[in-house]
Structure formats: C-alpha cells, structure tokens
Amino acid sequence: MVEYSSPNTNKPLHLGHLRNNFLGWSISEIFSASGYNVHKVQIINDRGIHICKSMAAWKLFGNGETPQSSGLKGDHLVGKYYVKFDQVYKEQMASMDPKADPEKNAPIMKLASEMLIQWEAKDPETISLWKIMNGWVYEGFDKTYQRMGVDFEKLYYESNTYLLGKEEVLKGVESGVFFKKDDGSIWVDLTNDGLDQKVLLRSDGTSVYITQDIGTAILRFRDFPKISRQVYTVGNEQEYHFKVLFLILAKLGYSWAKECYHLSYGMVDLPTGKMKSREGTVVDADDLMQEMVNDFAEETKQRGKIEELSEAEQKELFEMGGIGALKYFLLKVDPKKRMLFDPVESIALQGHTAPFIQYTHARIRALIRKADTMQLDMGSLSISSLEPLERDVLLVITQYPQKLAEAAREYAPSVIANYAYDLAKGYNQFYQSIAIFTETDASKLKFRIAFSQVVADLLKKSMWLLGISVPEKM
RNA sequence: GGUCCGGUAGCUCAAUUGGAUAGAGCAUCAGCCUUCUAAGCUGACGGUUCGGGGUUCGAUUCCCUGCCGGAUCACCA
Numbered sequence: 001m002v003e004y005s006s007p008n009t010n011k012p013l014h015l016g017h018l019r020n021n022f023l024g025w026s027i028s029e030i031f032s033a034s035g036y037n038v039h040k041v042q043i044i045n046d047r048g049i050h051i052c053k054s055m056a057a058w059k060l061f062g063n064g065e066t067p068q069s070s071g072l073k074g075d076h077l078v079g080k081y082y083v084k085f086d087q088v089y090k091e092q093m094a095s096m097d098p099k100a101d102p103e104k105n106a107p108i109m110k111l112a113s114e115m116l117i118q119w120e121a122k123d124p125e126t127i128s129l130w131k132i133m134n135g136w137v138y139e140g141f142d143k144t145y146q147r148m149g150v151d152f153e154k155l156y157y158e159s160n161t162y163l164l165g166k167e168e169v170l171k172g173v174e175s176g177v178f179f180k181k182d183d184g185s186i187w188v189d190l191t192n193d194g195l196d197q198k199v200l201l202r203s204d205g206t207s208v209y210i211t212q213d214i215g216t217a218i219l220r221f222r223d224f225p226k227i228s229r230q231v232y233t234v235g236n237e238q239e240y241h242f243k244v245l246f247l248i249l250a251k252l253g254y255s256w257a258k259e260c261y262h263l264s265y266g267m268v269d270l271p272t273g274k275m276k277s278r279e280g281t282v283v284d285a286d287d288l289m290q291e292m293v294n295d296f297a298e299e300t301k302q303r304g305k306i307e308e309l310s311e312a313e314q315k316e317l318f319e320m321g322g323i324g325a326l327k328y329f330l331l332k333v334d335p336k337k338r339m340l341f342d343p344v345e346s347i348a349l350q351g352h353t354a355p356f357i358q359y360t361h362a363r364i365r366a367l368i369r370k371a372d373t374m375q376l377d378m379g380s381l382s383i384s385s386l387e388p389l390e391r392d393v394l395l396v397i398t399q400y401p402q403k404l405a406e407a408a409r410e411y412a413p414s415v416i417a418n419y420a421y422d423l424a425k426g427y428n429q430f431y432q433s434i435a436i437f438t439e440t441d442a443s444k445l446k447f448r449i450a451f452s453q454v455v456a457d458l459l460k461k462s463m464w465l466l467g468i469s470v471p472e473k474m
Numbered sequence: 475g476g477u478c479c480g481g482u483a484g485c486u487c488a489a490u491u492g493g494a495u496a497g498a499g500c501a502u503c504a505g506c507c508u509u510c511u512a513a514g515c516u517g518a519c520g521g522u523u524c525g526g527g528g529u530u531c532g533a534u535u536c537c538c539u540g541c542c543g544g545a546u547c548a549c550c551a
Contacts, residue, residue, distance in 0.1 A: 008551085048551065158551090185549060194477075195547085202549040209551050239478065240546050266479080267544085305511065321513095333487065336479075338544070340486065350513055351499040352487080359513050367510050402490080418488065418498090425498080432506095432515040474513080 001224060002028045004233035005042040005152070009137045010050040011079035013144050013285040015268050015341060016235070019330045022467060023265055024233040025150045026331060026413035029465045034408045039224055043156040043216065046134055049116055054078050055129055056112040057085035067136050073286065075140030078133050085112070147289055149323065149467050154223070156216060164215025166207055168252060169200045177251045188248055198244055213245050214252075221256055229259040231411070236264040236336075263411050266338030268330070283343065293322030295347050296355070306473060317471050321355050324468040328354035331466050332417040352421055354468050357459055360424040360431075361470040364456040367436065371449045376442075383447040389430040390448075393455065396423045400458060404465075413466055420462040427455045 004024020007013055013021075028038045058065070058081040067074045088108050096102035103109070118126040145151065169186055172178040178188050178200060186201040200211055220230060232242060242262035249257035270283070297318040300306060306314060325347070332352065333339045349355040386394065399419065407415040436452070439445040460470050 045551070199549050208549065236479070237545055299513075303513070338480075342486080348500070355513055359511080363511050370510065421498080428514060435509065437510055
C-alpha cells in the first residue's frame with residue numbers, strides 16, 4: 001500500500017504537492033512492475049482550524065459567492081478566502097492592544113475557533129457550510145488530479161479518522177506500554193529508543209495528531225488484510241513523527257509495524273527562498289501545469305513538424321509534453337534531496353528532460369512506420385557482429401531489470417528517470433552516426449530495426465513508470 | 475543545545491553502493507541538416523568532490539573532527 005498526497009481542504013494544491021503526488025504515483029507503478037499488488041490511498045485533511053479559517057472569511061466577506069457565480073475553480077475560491085482570512089487577521093492584530101492577546105482574541109480568529117467547536121458539536125449550520133465548501137474543493141481537486149494523471153483506490157477523510165486510535169491508546173495504558181500523568185494526559189516513553197516522551201492523549205482526553213495516525217494505520221491493515229507493507233509518502237519535515245509512530249505501533253505489538261516505511265522526500269525550494277503558503281510564495285499546481293503546457297505548445301508550433309496532426313491530437317501532444325516535462329523535472333532528482341525549482345529555467349525542453357526522451361521515442365516510431373511499409377521478414381534475426389555504438393546501447397538495454405530493482409529497493413523513481421535518459425542518449429548517438437535504411441546487408445538492416453523497436457518499447461515502459469506518456473510524432 | 479539530512483564544474487543534477495582518467499544537462503565558444511524528425515549529434519571550456527585528519531592496495535562513497543545550509547525536538551496538524 002502506498003499513501004500519498006494528503007492535502008488540506010482550505011486551499012489549492014501547489015508545487016510541493018506535485019512532487020508528492022508524482023513520487024507516490026511513480027513508486028506505486030514501480031512496485032506494480034516489480035510484481036506487487038499495490039493499493040493507492042490518500043488521507044484528506046478535511047477538518048480542523050485551517051478549513052474553519054476559510055469558512056469564517058467566506059461567511060464575513062463572501063456575499064454568497066460560489067464557484068458558479070464567480071467562475072473560479074472551487075479550490076481556488078476557498079483558497080481565496082483563506083488568504084483573505086490571513087490578511088484580515090493580521091490587520092486586526094495590528095490594531096489591537098498587545099495586552100489583549102490579539103493572537104487569540106482577534107475577532108476573525110475567535111469566529112474561526114467558535115466554528116471549530118460548533119463543528120465538533122455537530123452544529124447543523126456549521127456542518128452544512130463545511131460540507132458545501134469542502135464540496136467545492138473536491139470538485140477543484142478532481143480536475144487537478146485528473147490533469148496530473150494520479151488517482152487513488154481509496155480515500156480516507158480525517159473527519160472520519162480523527163477520533164480513531166483513542167481506544168488503542170487506552171488499551172496500551174492497561175497493558176503498561178503507555179503511562180498516565182497526574183493531570184490525566186497519556187504518554188509514551190521513548191527515551192530508551194533515543195527519543196523523548198510523547199503525548200498521546202491530552203489531559204482533557206482528546207486526541208492529538210499521532211493518535212489519529214495510530215488509528216488509521218490499524219484501520220488500513222484491517223481494510224486491506226493482505227498488504228505486506230505500507231509506504232507513507234510524506235515530506236521529510238515529518239521524519240520524527242513517523243519514527244515515533246512506527247515505534248509505538250511496534251510497542252503495541254503489531255508485527256507489521258516493521259513493514260511501515262516513510263518515503264521521506266525533500267522540499268522544493270524556490271530561488272527567492274523556500275515556499276511558504278501563508279505568505280503566498282507558493283507556485284500553484286494548476287497555474288504551473290498550464291504554463292508548462294503553453295510553453296511546450298508554443299515551442300512545438302514553432303518547430304512546425306506536426307501540421308498533419310488533428311486539433312485533438314495536437315492538444316493531446318501538448319499535454320503530454322508539458323506535463324511530462326514537469327513530472328520529469330520533479331522526478332529526476334533523488335527524492336531524499338531537497339531540490340531547487342527555478343520557474344524560468346525549469347521550463348527547459350532540451351537536454352536532460354522529458355521532451356528529449358519523448359522526441360527520441362517519436363523518431364524511432366517514425367523509423368518503424370517506414371520499416372513496416374517495406375514488408376521485411378522479421379522472423380529470422382541473426383547478427384554476426386555489432387558496431388561499438390550498438391554494443392553500448394545493448395548494454396544499457398540489458399540493465400533495465402537491475403534498474404527497476406534498484407528503484408524499488410531505494411524508493412527512487414530518479415533511478416528510472418536517469419536510466420531512460422541514458423538509454424535515449426545512447427540511442428541518439430547510434431542513430432546519428434549510423435543510417436539504417438542505407439544499409440545493404442539485410443540481416444544488419446533487420447537487426448537495427450528490431451533493436452530500435454526494443455529501445456522504443458523500453459523508453460515507453462520507463463516513462464510510464466514515471467507517469468509520463470510518449471508520443472508517436474512530435 | 476540534542477537528533478536527522480545535505481554540501482560534487484558558474485548553475486541544476488549523476489556516479490553501478492569502496493574501484494580504473496569523477497560524468498550529463500544548462501550557460502559560453504567552434505562545428506554537423508540534398509541522406510531515417512537538428513527538441514538531435516560532435517568537439518572545446520569548466521573539478522583541491524566544503525576544510526582537516528584517519529581506515530584501505532584504492533575514498534565522492536566508510537570513521538573522527540571542524541565549517542556552512544536545512545529540517546525537527548508542541549497537550550499544532
């Protein structure tokens with residue numbers, strides 16, 4: 001089982017989510033290709049103070065605005081009010097007496113806090129607004145996920161799972177795994193494991209973040225009894241959290257705890273500094289994808305090689321190239337490492353990019369189409385000697401199984417991304433120096449055609465593992 | 475302060491897990507389309523692999539130490 005994504009429902013998806021989603025999807029494919037039966041799941045953070053902030057601002061300033069009335073995508077509309085909240089909140093705090101604890105008592109924050117309490121008390125009006133606004137967000141997310149090309153077998157909602165785990169914790173107290181402090185709060189002592197003590201239930205008996213994760217982990221193994229491993233695709237800022245979680249699950253006696261793995265990936269930095277959603281210095285996922293597709297489209301039109309394609313085929317190609325370039329850019333780097341996203345330079349379509357590999361594939365396919373018209377007998381293939389460049393490519397071809405195994409072992413799609421590049425690069429060298437159709441030796445000619453087809457198939461397969469399609473023409 | 479991650483060409487990244495002269499792309503410069511798609515190919519330029527020790531026949535890789543950058547250590551999620 002692979003978990004990825006985990007968005008908050010108060011704002012649209014951004015660049016950070018793209019790395020997460022593409023990684024999660026790719027890892028799932030890599031494991032599928034390695035013979036595993038993979039279940040893709042995500043958990044949606046649909047409750048909490050963050051969504052109440054958007055709700056509060058909408059209630060105060062929204063004037064009944066909806067996605068239909070505004071023409072805005074649902075998640076963007078809700079995100080707009082989240083930003084609005086922050087803006088108003090700051091203004092209110094600035095105008096208040098510092099002694100009055102403005103952080104808590106700013107009117108708009110008080111409203112959001114009240115809404116959270118009302119939500120937990122199942123107040124009908126609050127629940128209704130919450131459902132409506134989350135509904136808008138899901139409509140928006142659906143479009144974004146569709147364009148990203150990611151999907152999920154099962155969705156978990158925090159509003160359903162946030163109370164889970166409490167019983168497990170109480171059971172743990174009885175069996176002596178956890179302990180209770182005088183104020184009634186419940187803790188786990190991990191000092192023997194080199195960590196600290198960690199609270200599991202507040203003194204008022206309510207759950208914290210990790211309580212919920214204990215519950216969902218157990219729930220997952222109940223929902224999917226056959227799974228042997230659970231992979232959490234979550235940023236490396238939560239490494240401590242998962243270390244604690246897995247230790248707790250082991251202490252509770254779950255034998256599968258050692259099969260839980262945190263696929264921890266680094267942040268995506270922007271040249272100006274790191275991404276901070278609160279300050280608005282994020283790159284919106286929808287905008288970015290659109291930009292990439294536009295750039296690719298423009299570049300392609302300039303080259304003028306696709307006039308014979310229909311409008312629909314062209315559109316499909318632009319999508320393939322633009323989204324592909326973006327995915328490749330985010331996946332070619334080792335997931336563990338933080339990486340830099342330069343909005344200007346990252347849009348490159350030459351060199352070590354998806355379009356380079358897609359182009360190599362398209363060129364081979366053109367070659368194969370030509371060969372098909374020659375009606376060669378491909379049944380009998382024999383070759384006595386290889387050119388050095390052919391030998392080089394052949395060597396890369398045979399590396400595929402090792403690379404796939406390595407990618408699965410290291411949880412690293414980057415291994416596949418770099419492999420596809422090496423293969424394309426090697427083939428291009430061969431392609432450039434050896435003209436195939438001028439070859440007079442029939443067995444050599446047939447070998448080169450078959451050999452090219454193998455490369456095309458392998459490029460297609462590798463790129464598929466990254467969630468990237470390859471075109472017949474470009 | 476404790477813990478964890480990272481530091482490789484001007485920039486972005488590789489390096490078969492300890493192997494031979496550390497490789498690609500971008501950028502810069504010089505070449506290659508009458509021939510299967512030039513989003514390509516060839517060449518040049520570019521390195522004290524952060525510094526200092528150590529282990530080893532051999533270290534970008536392992537150990538120690540220092541420096542720099544980041545994350546994390548909430549009765550937040």
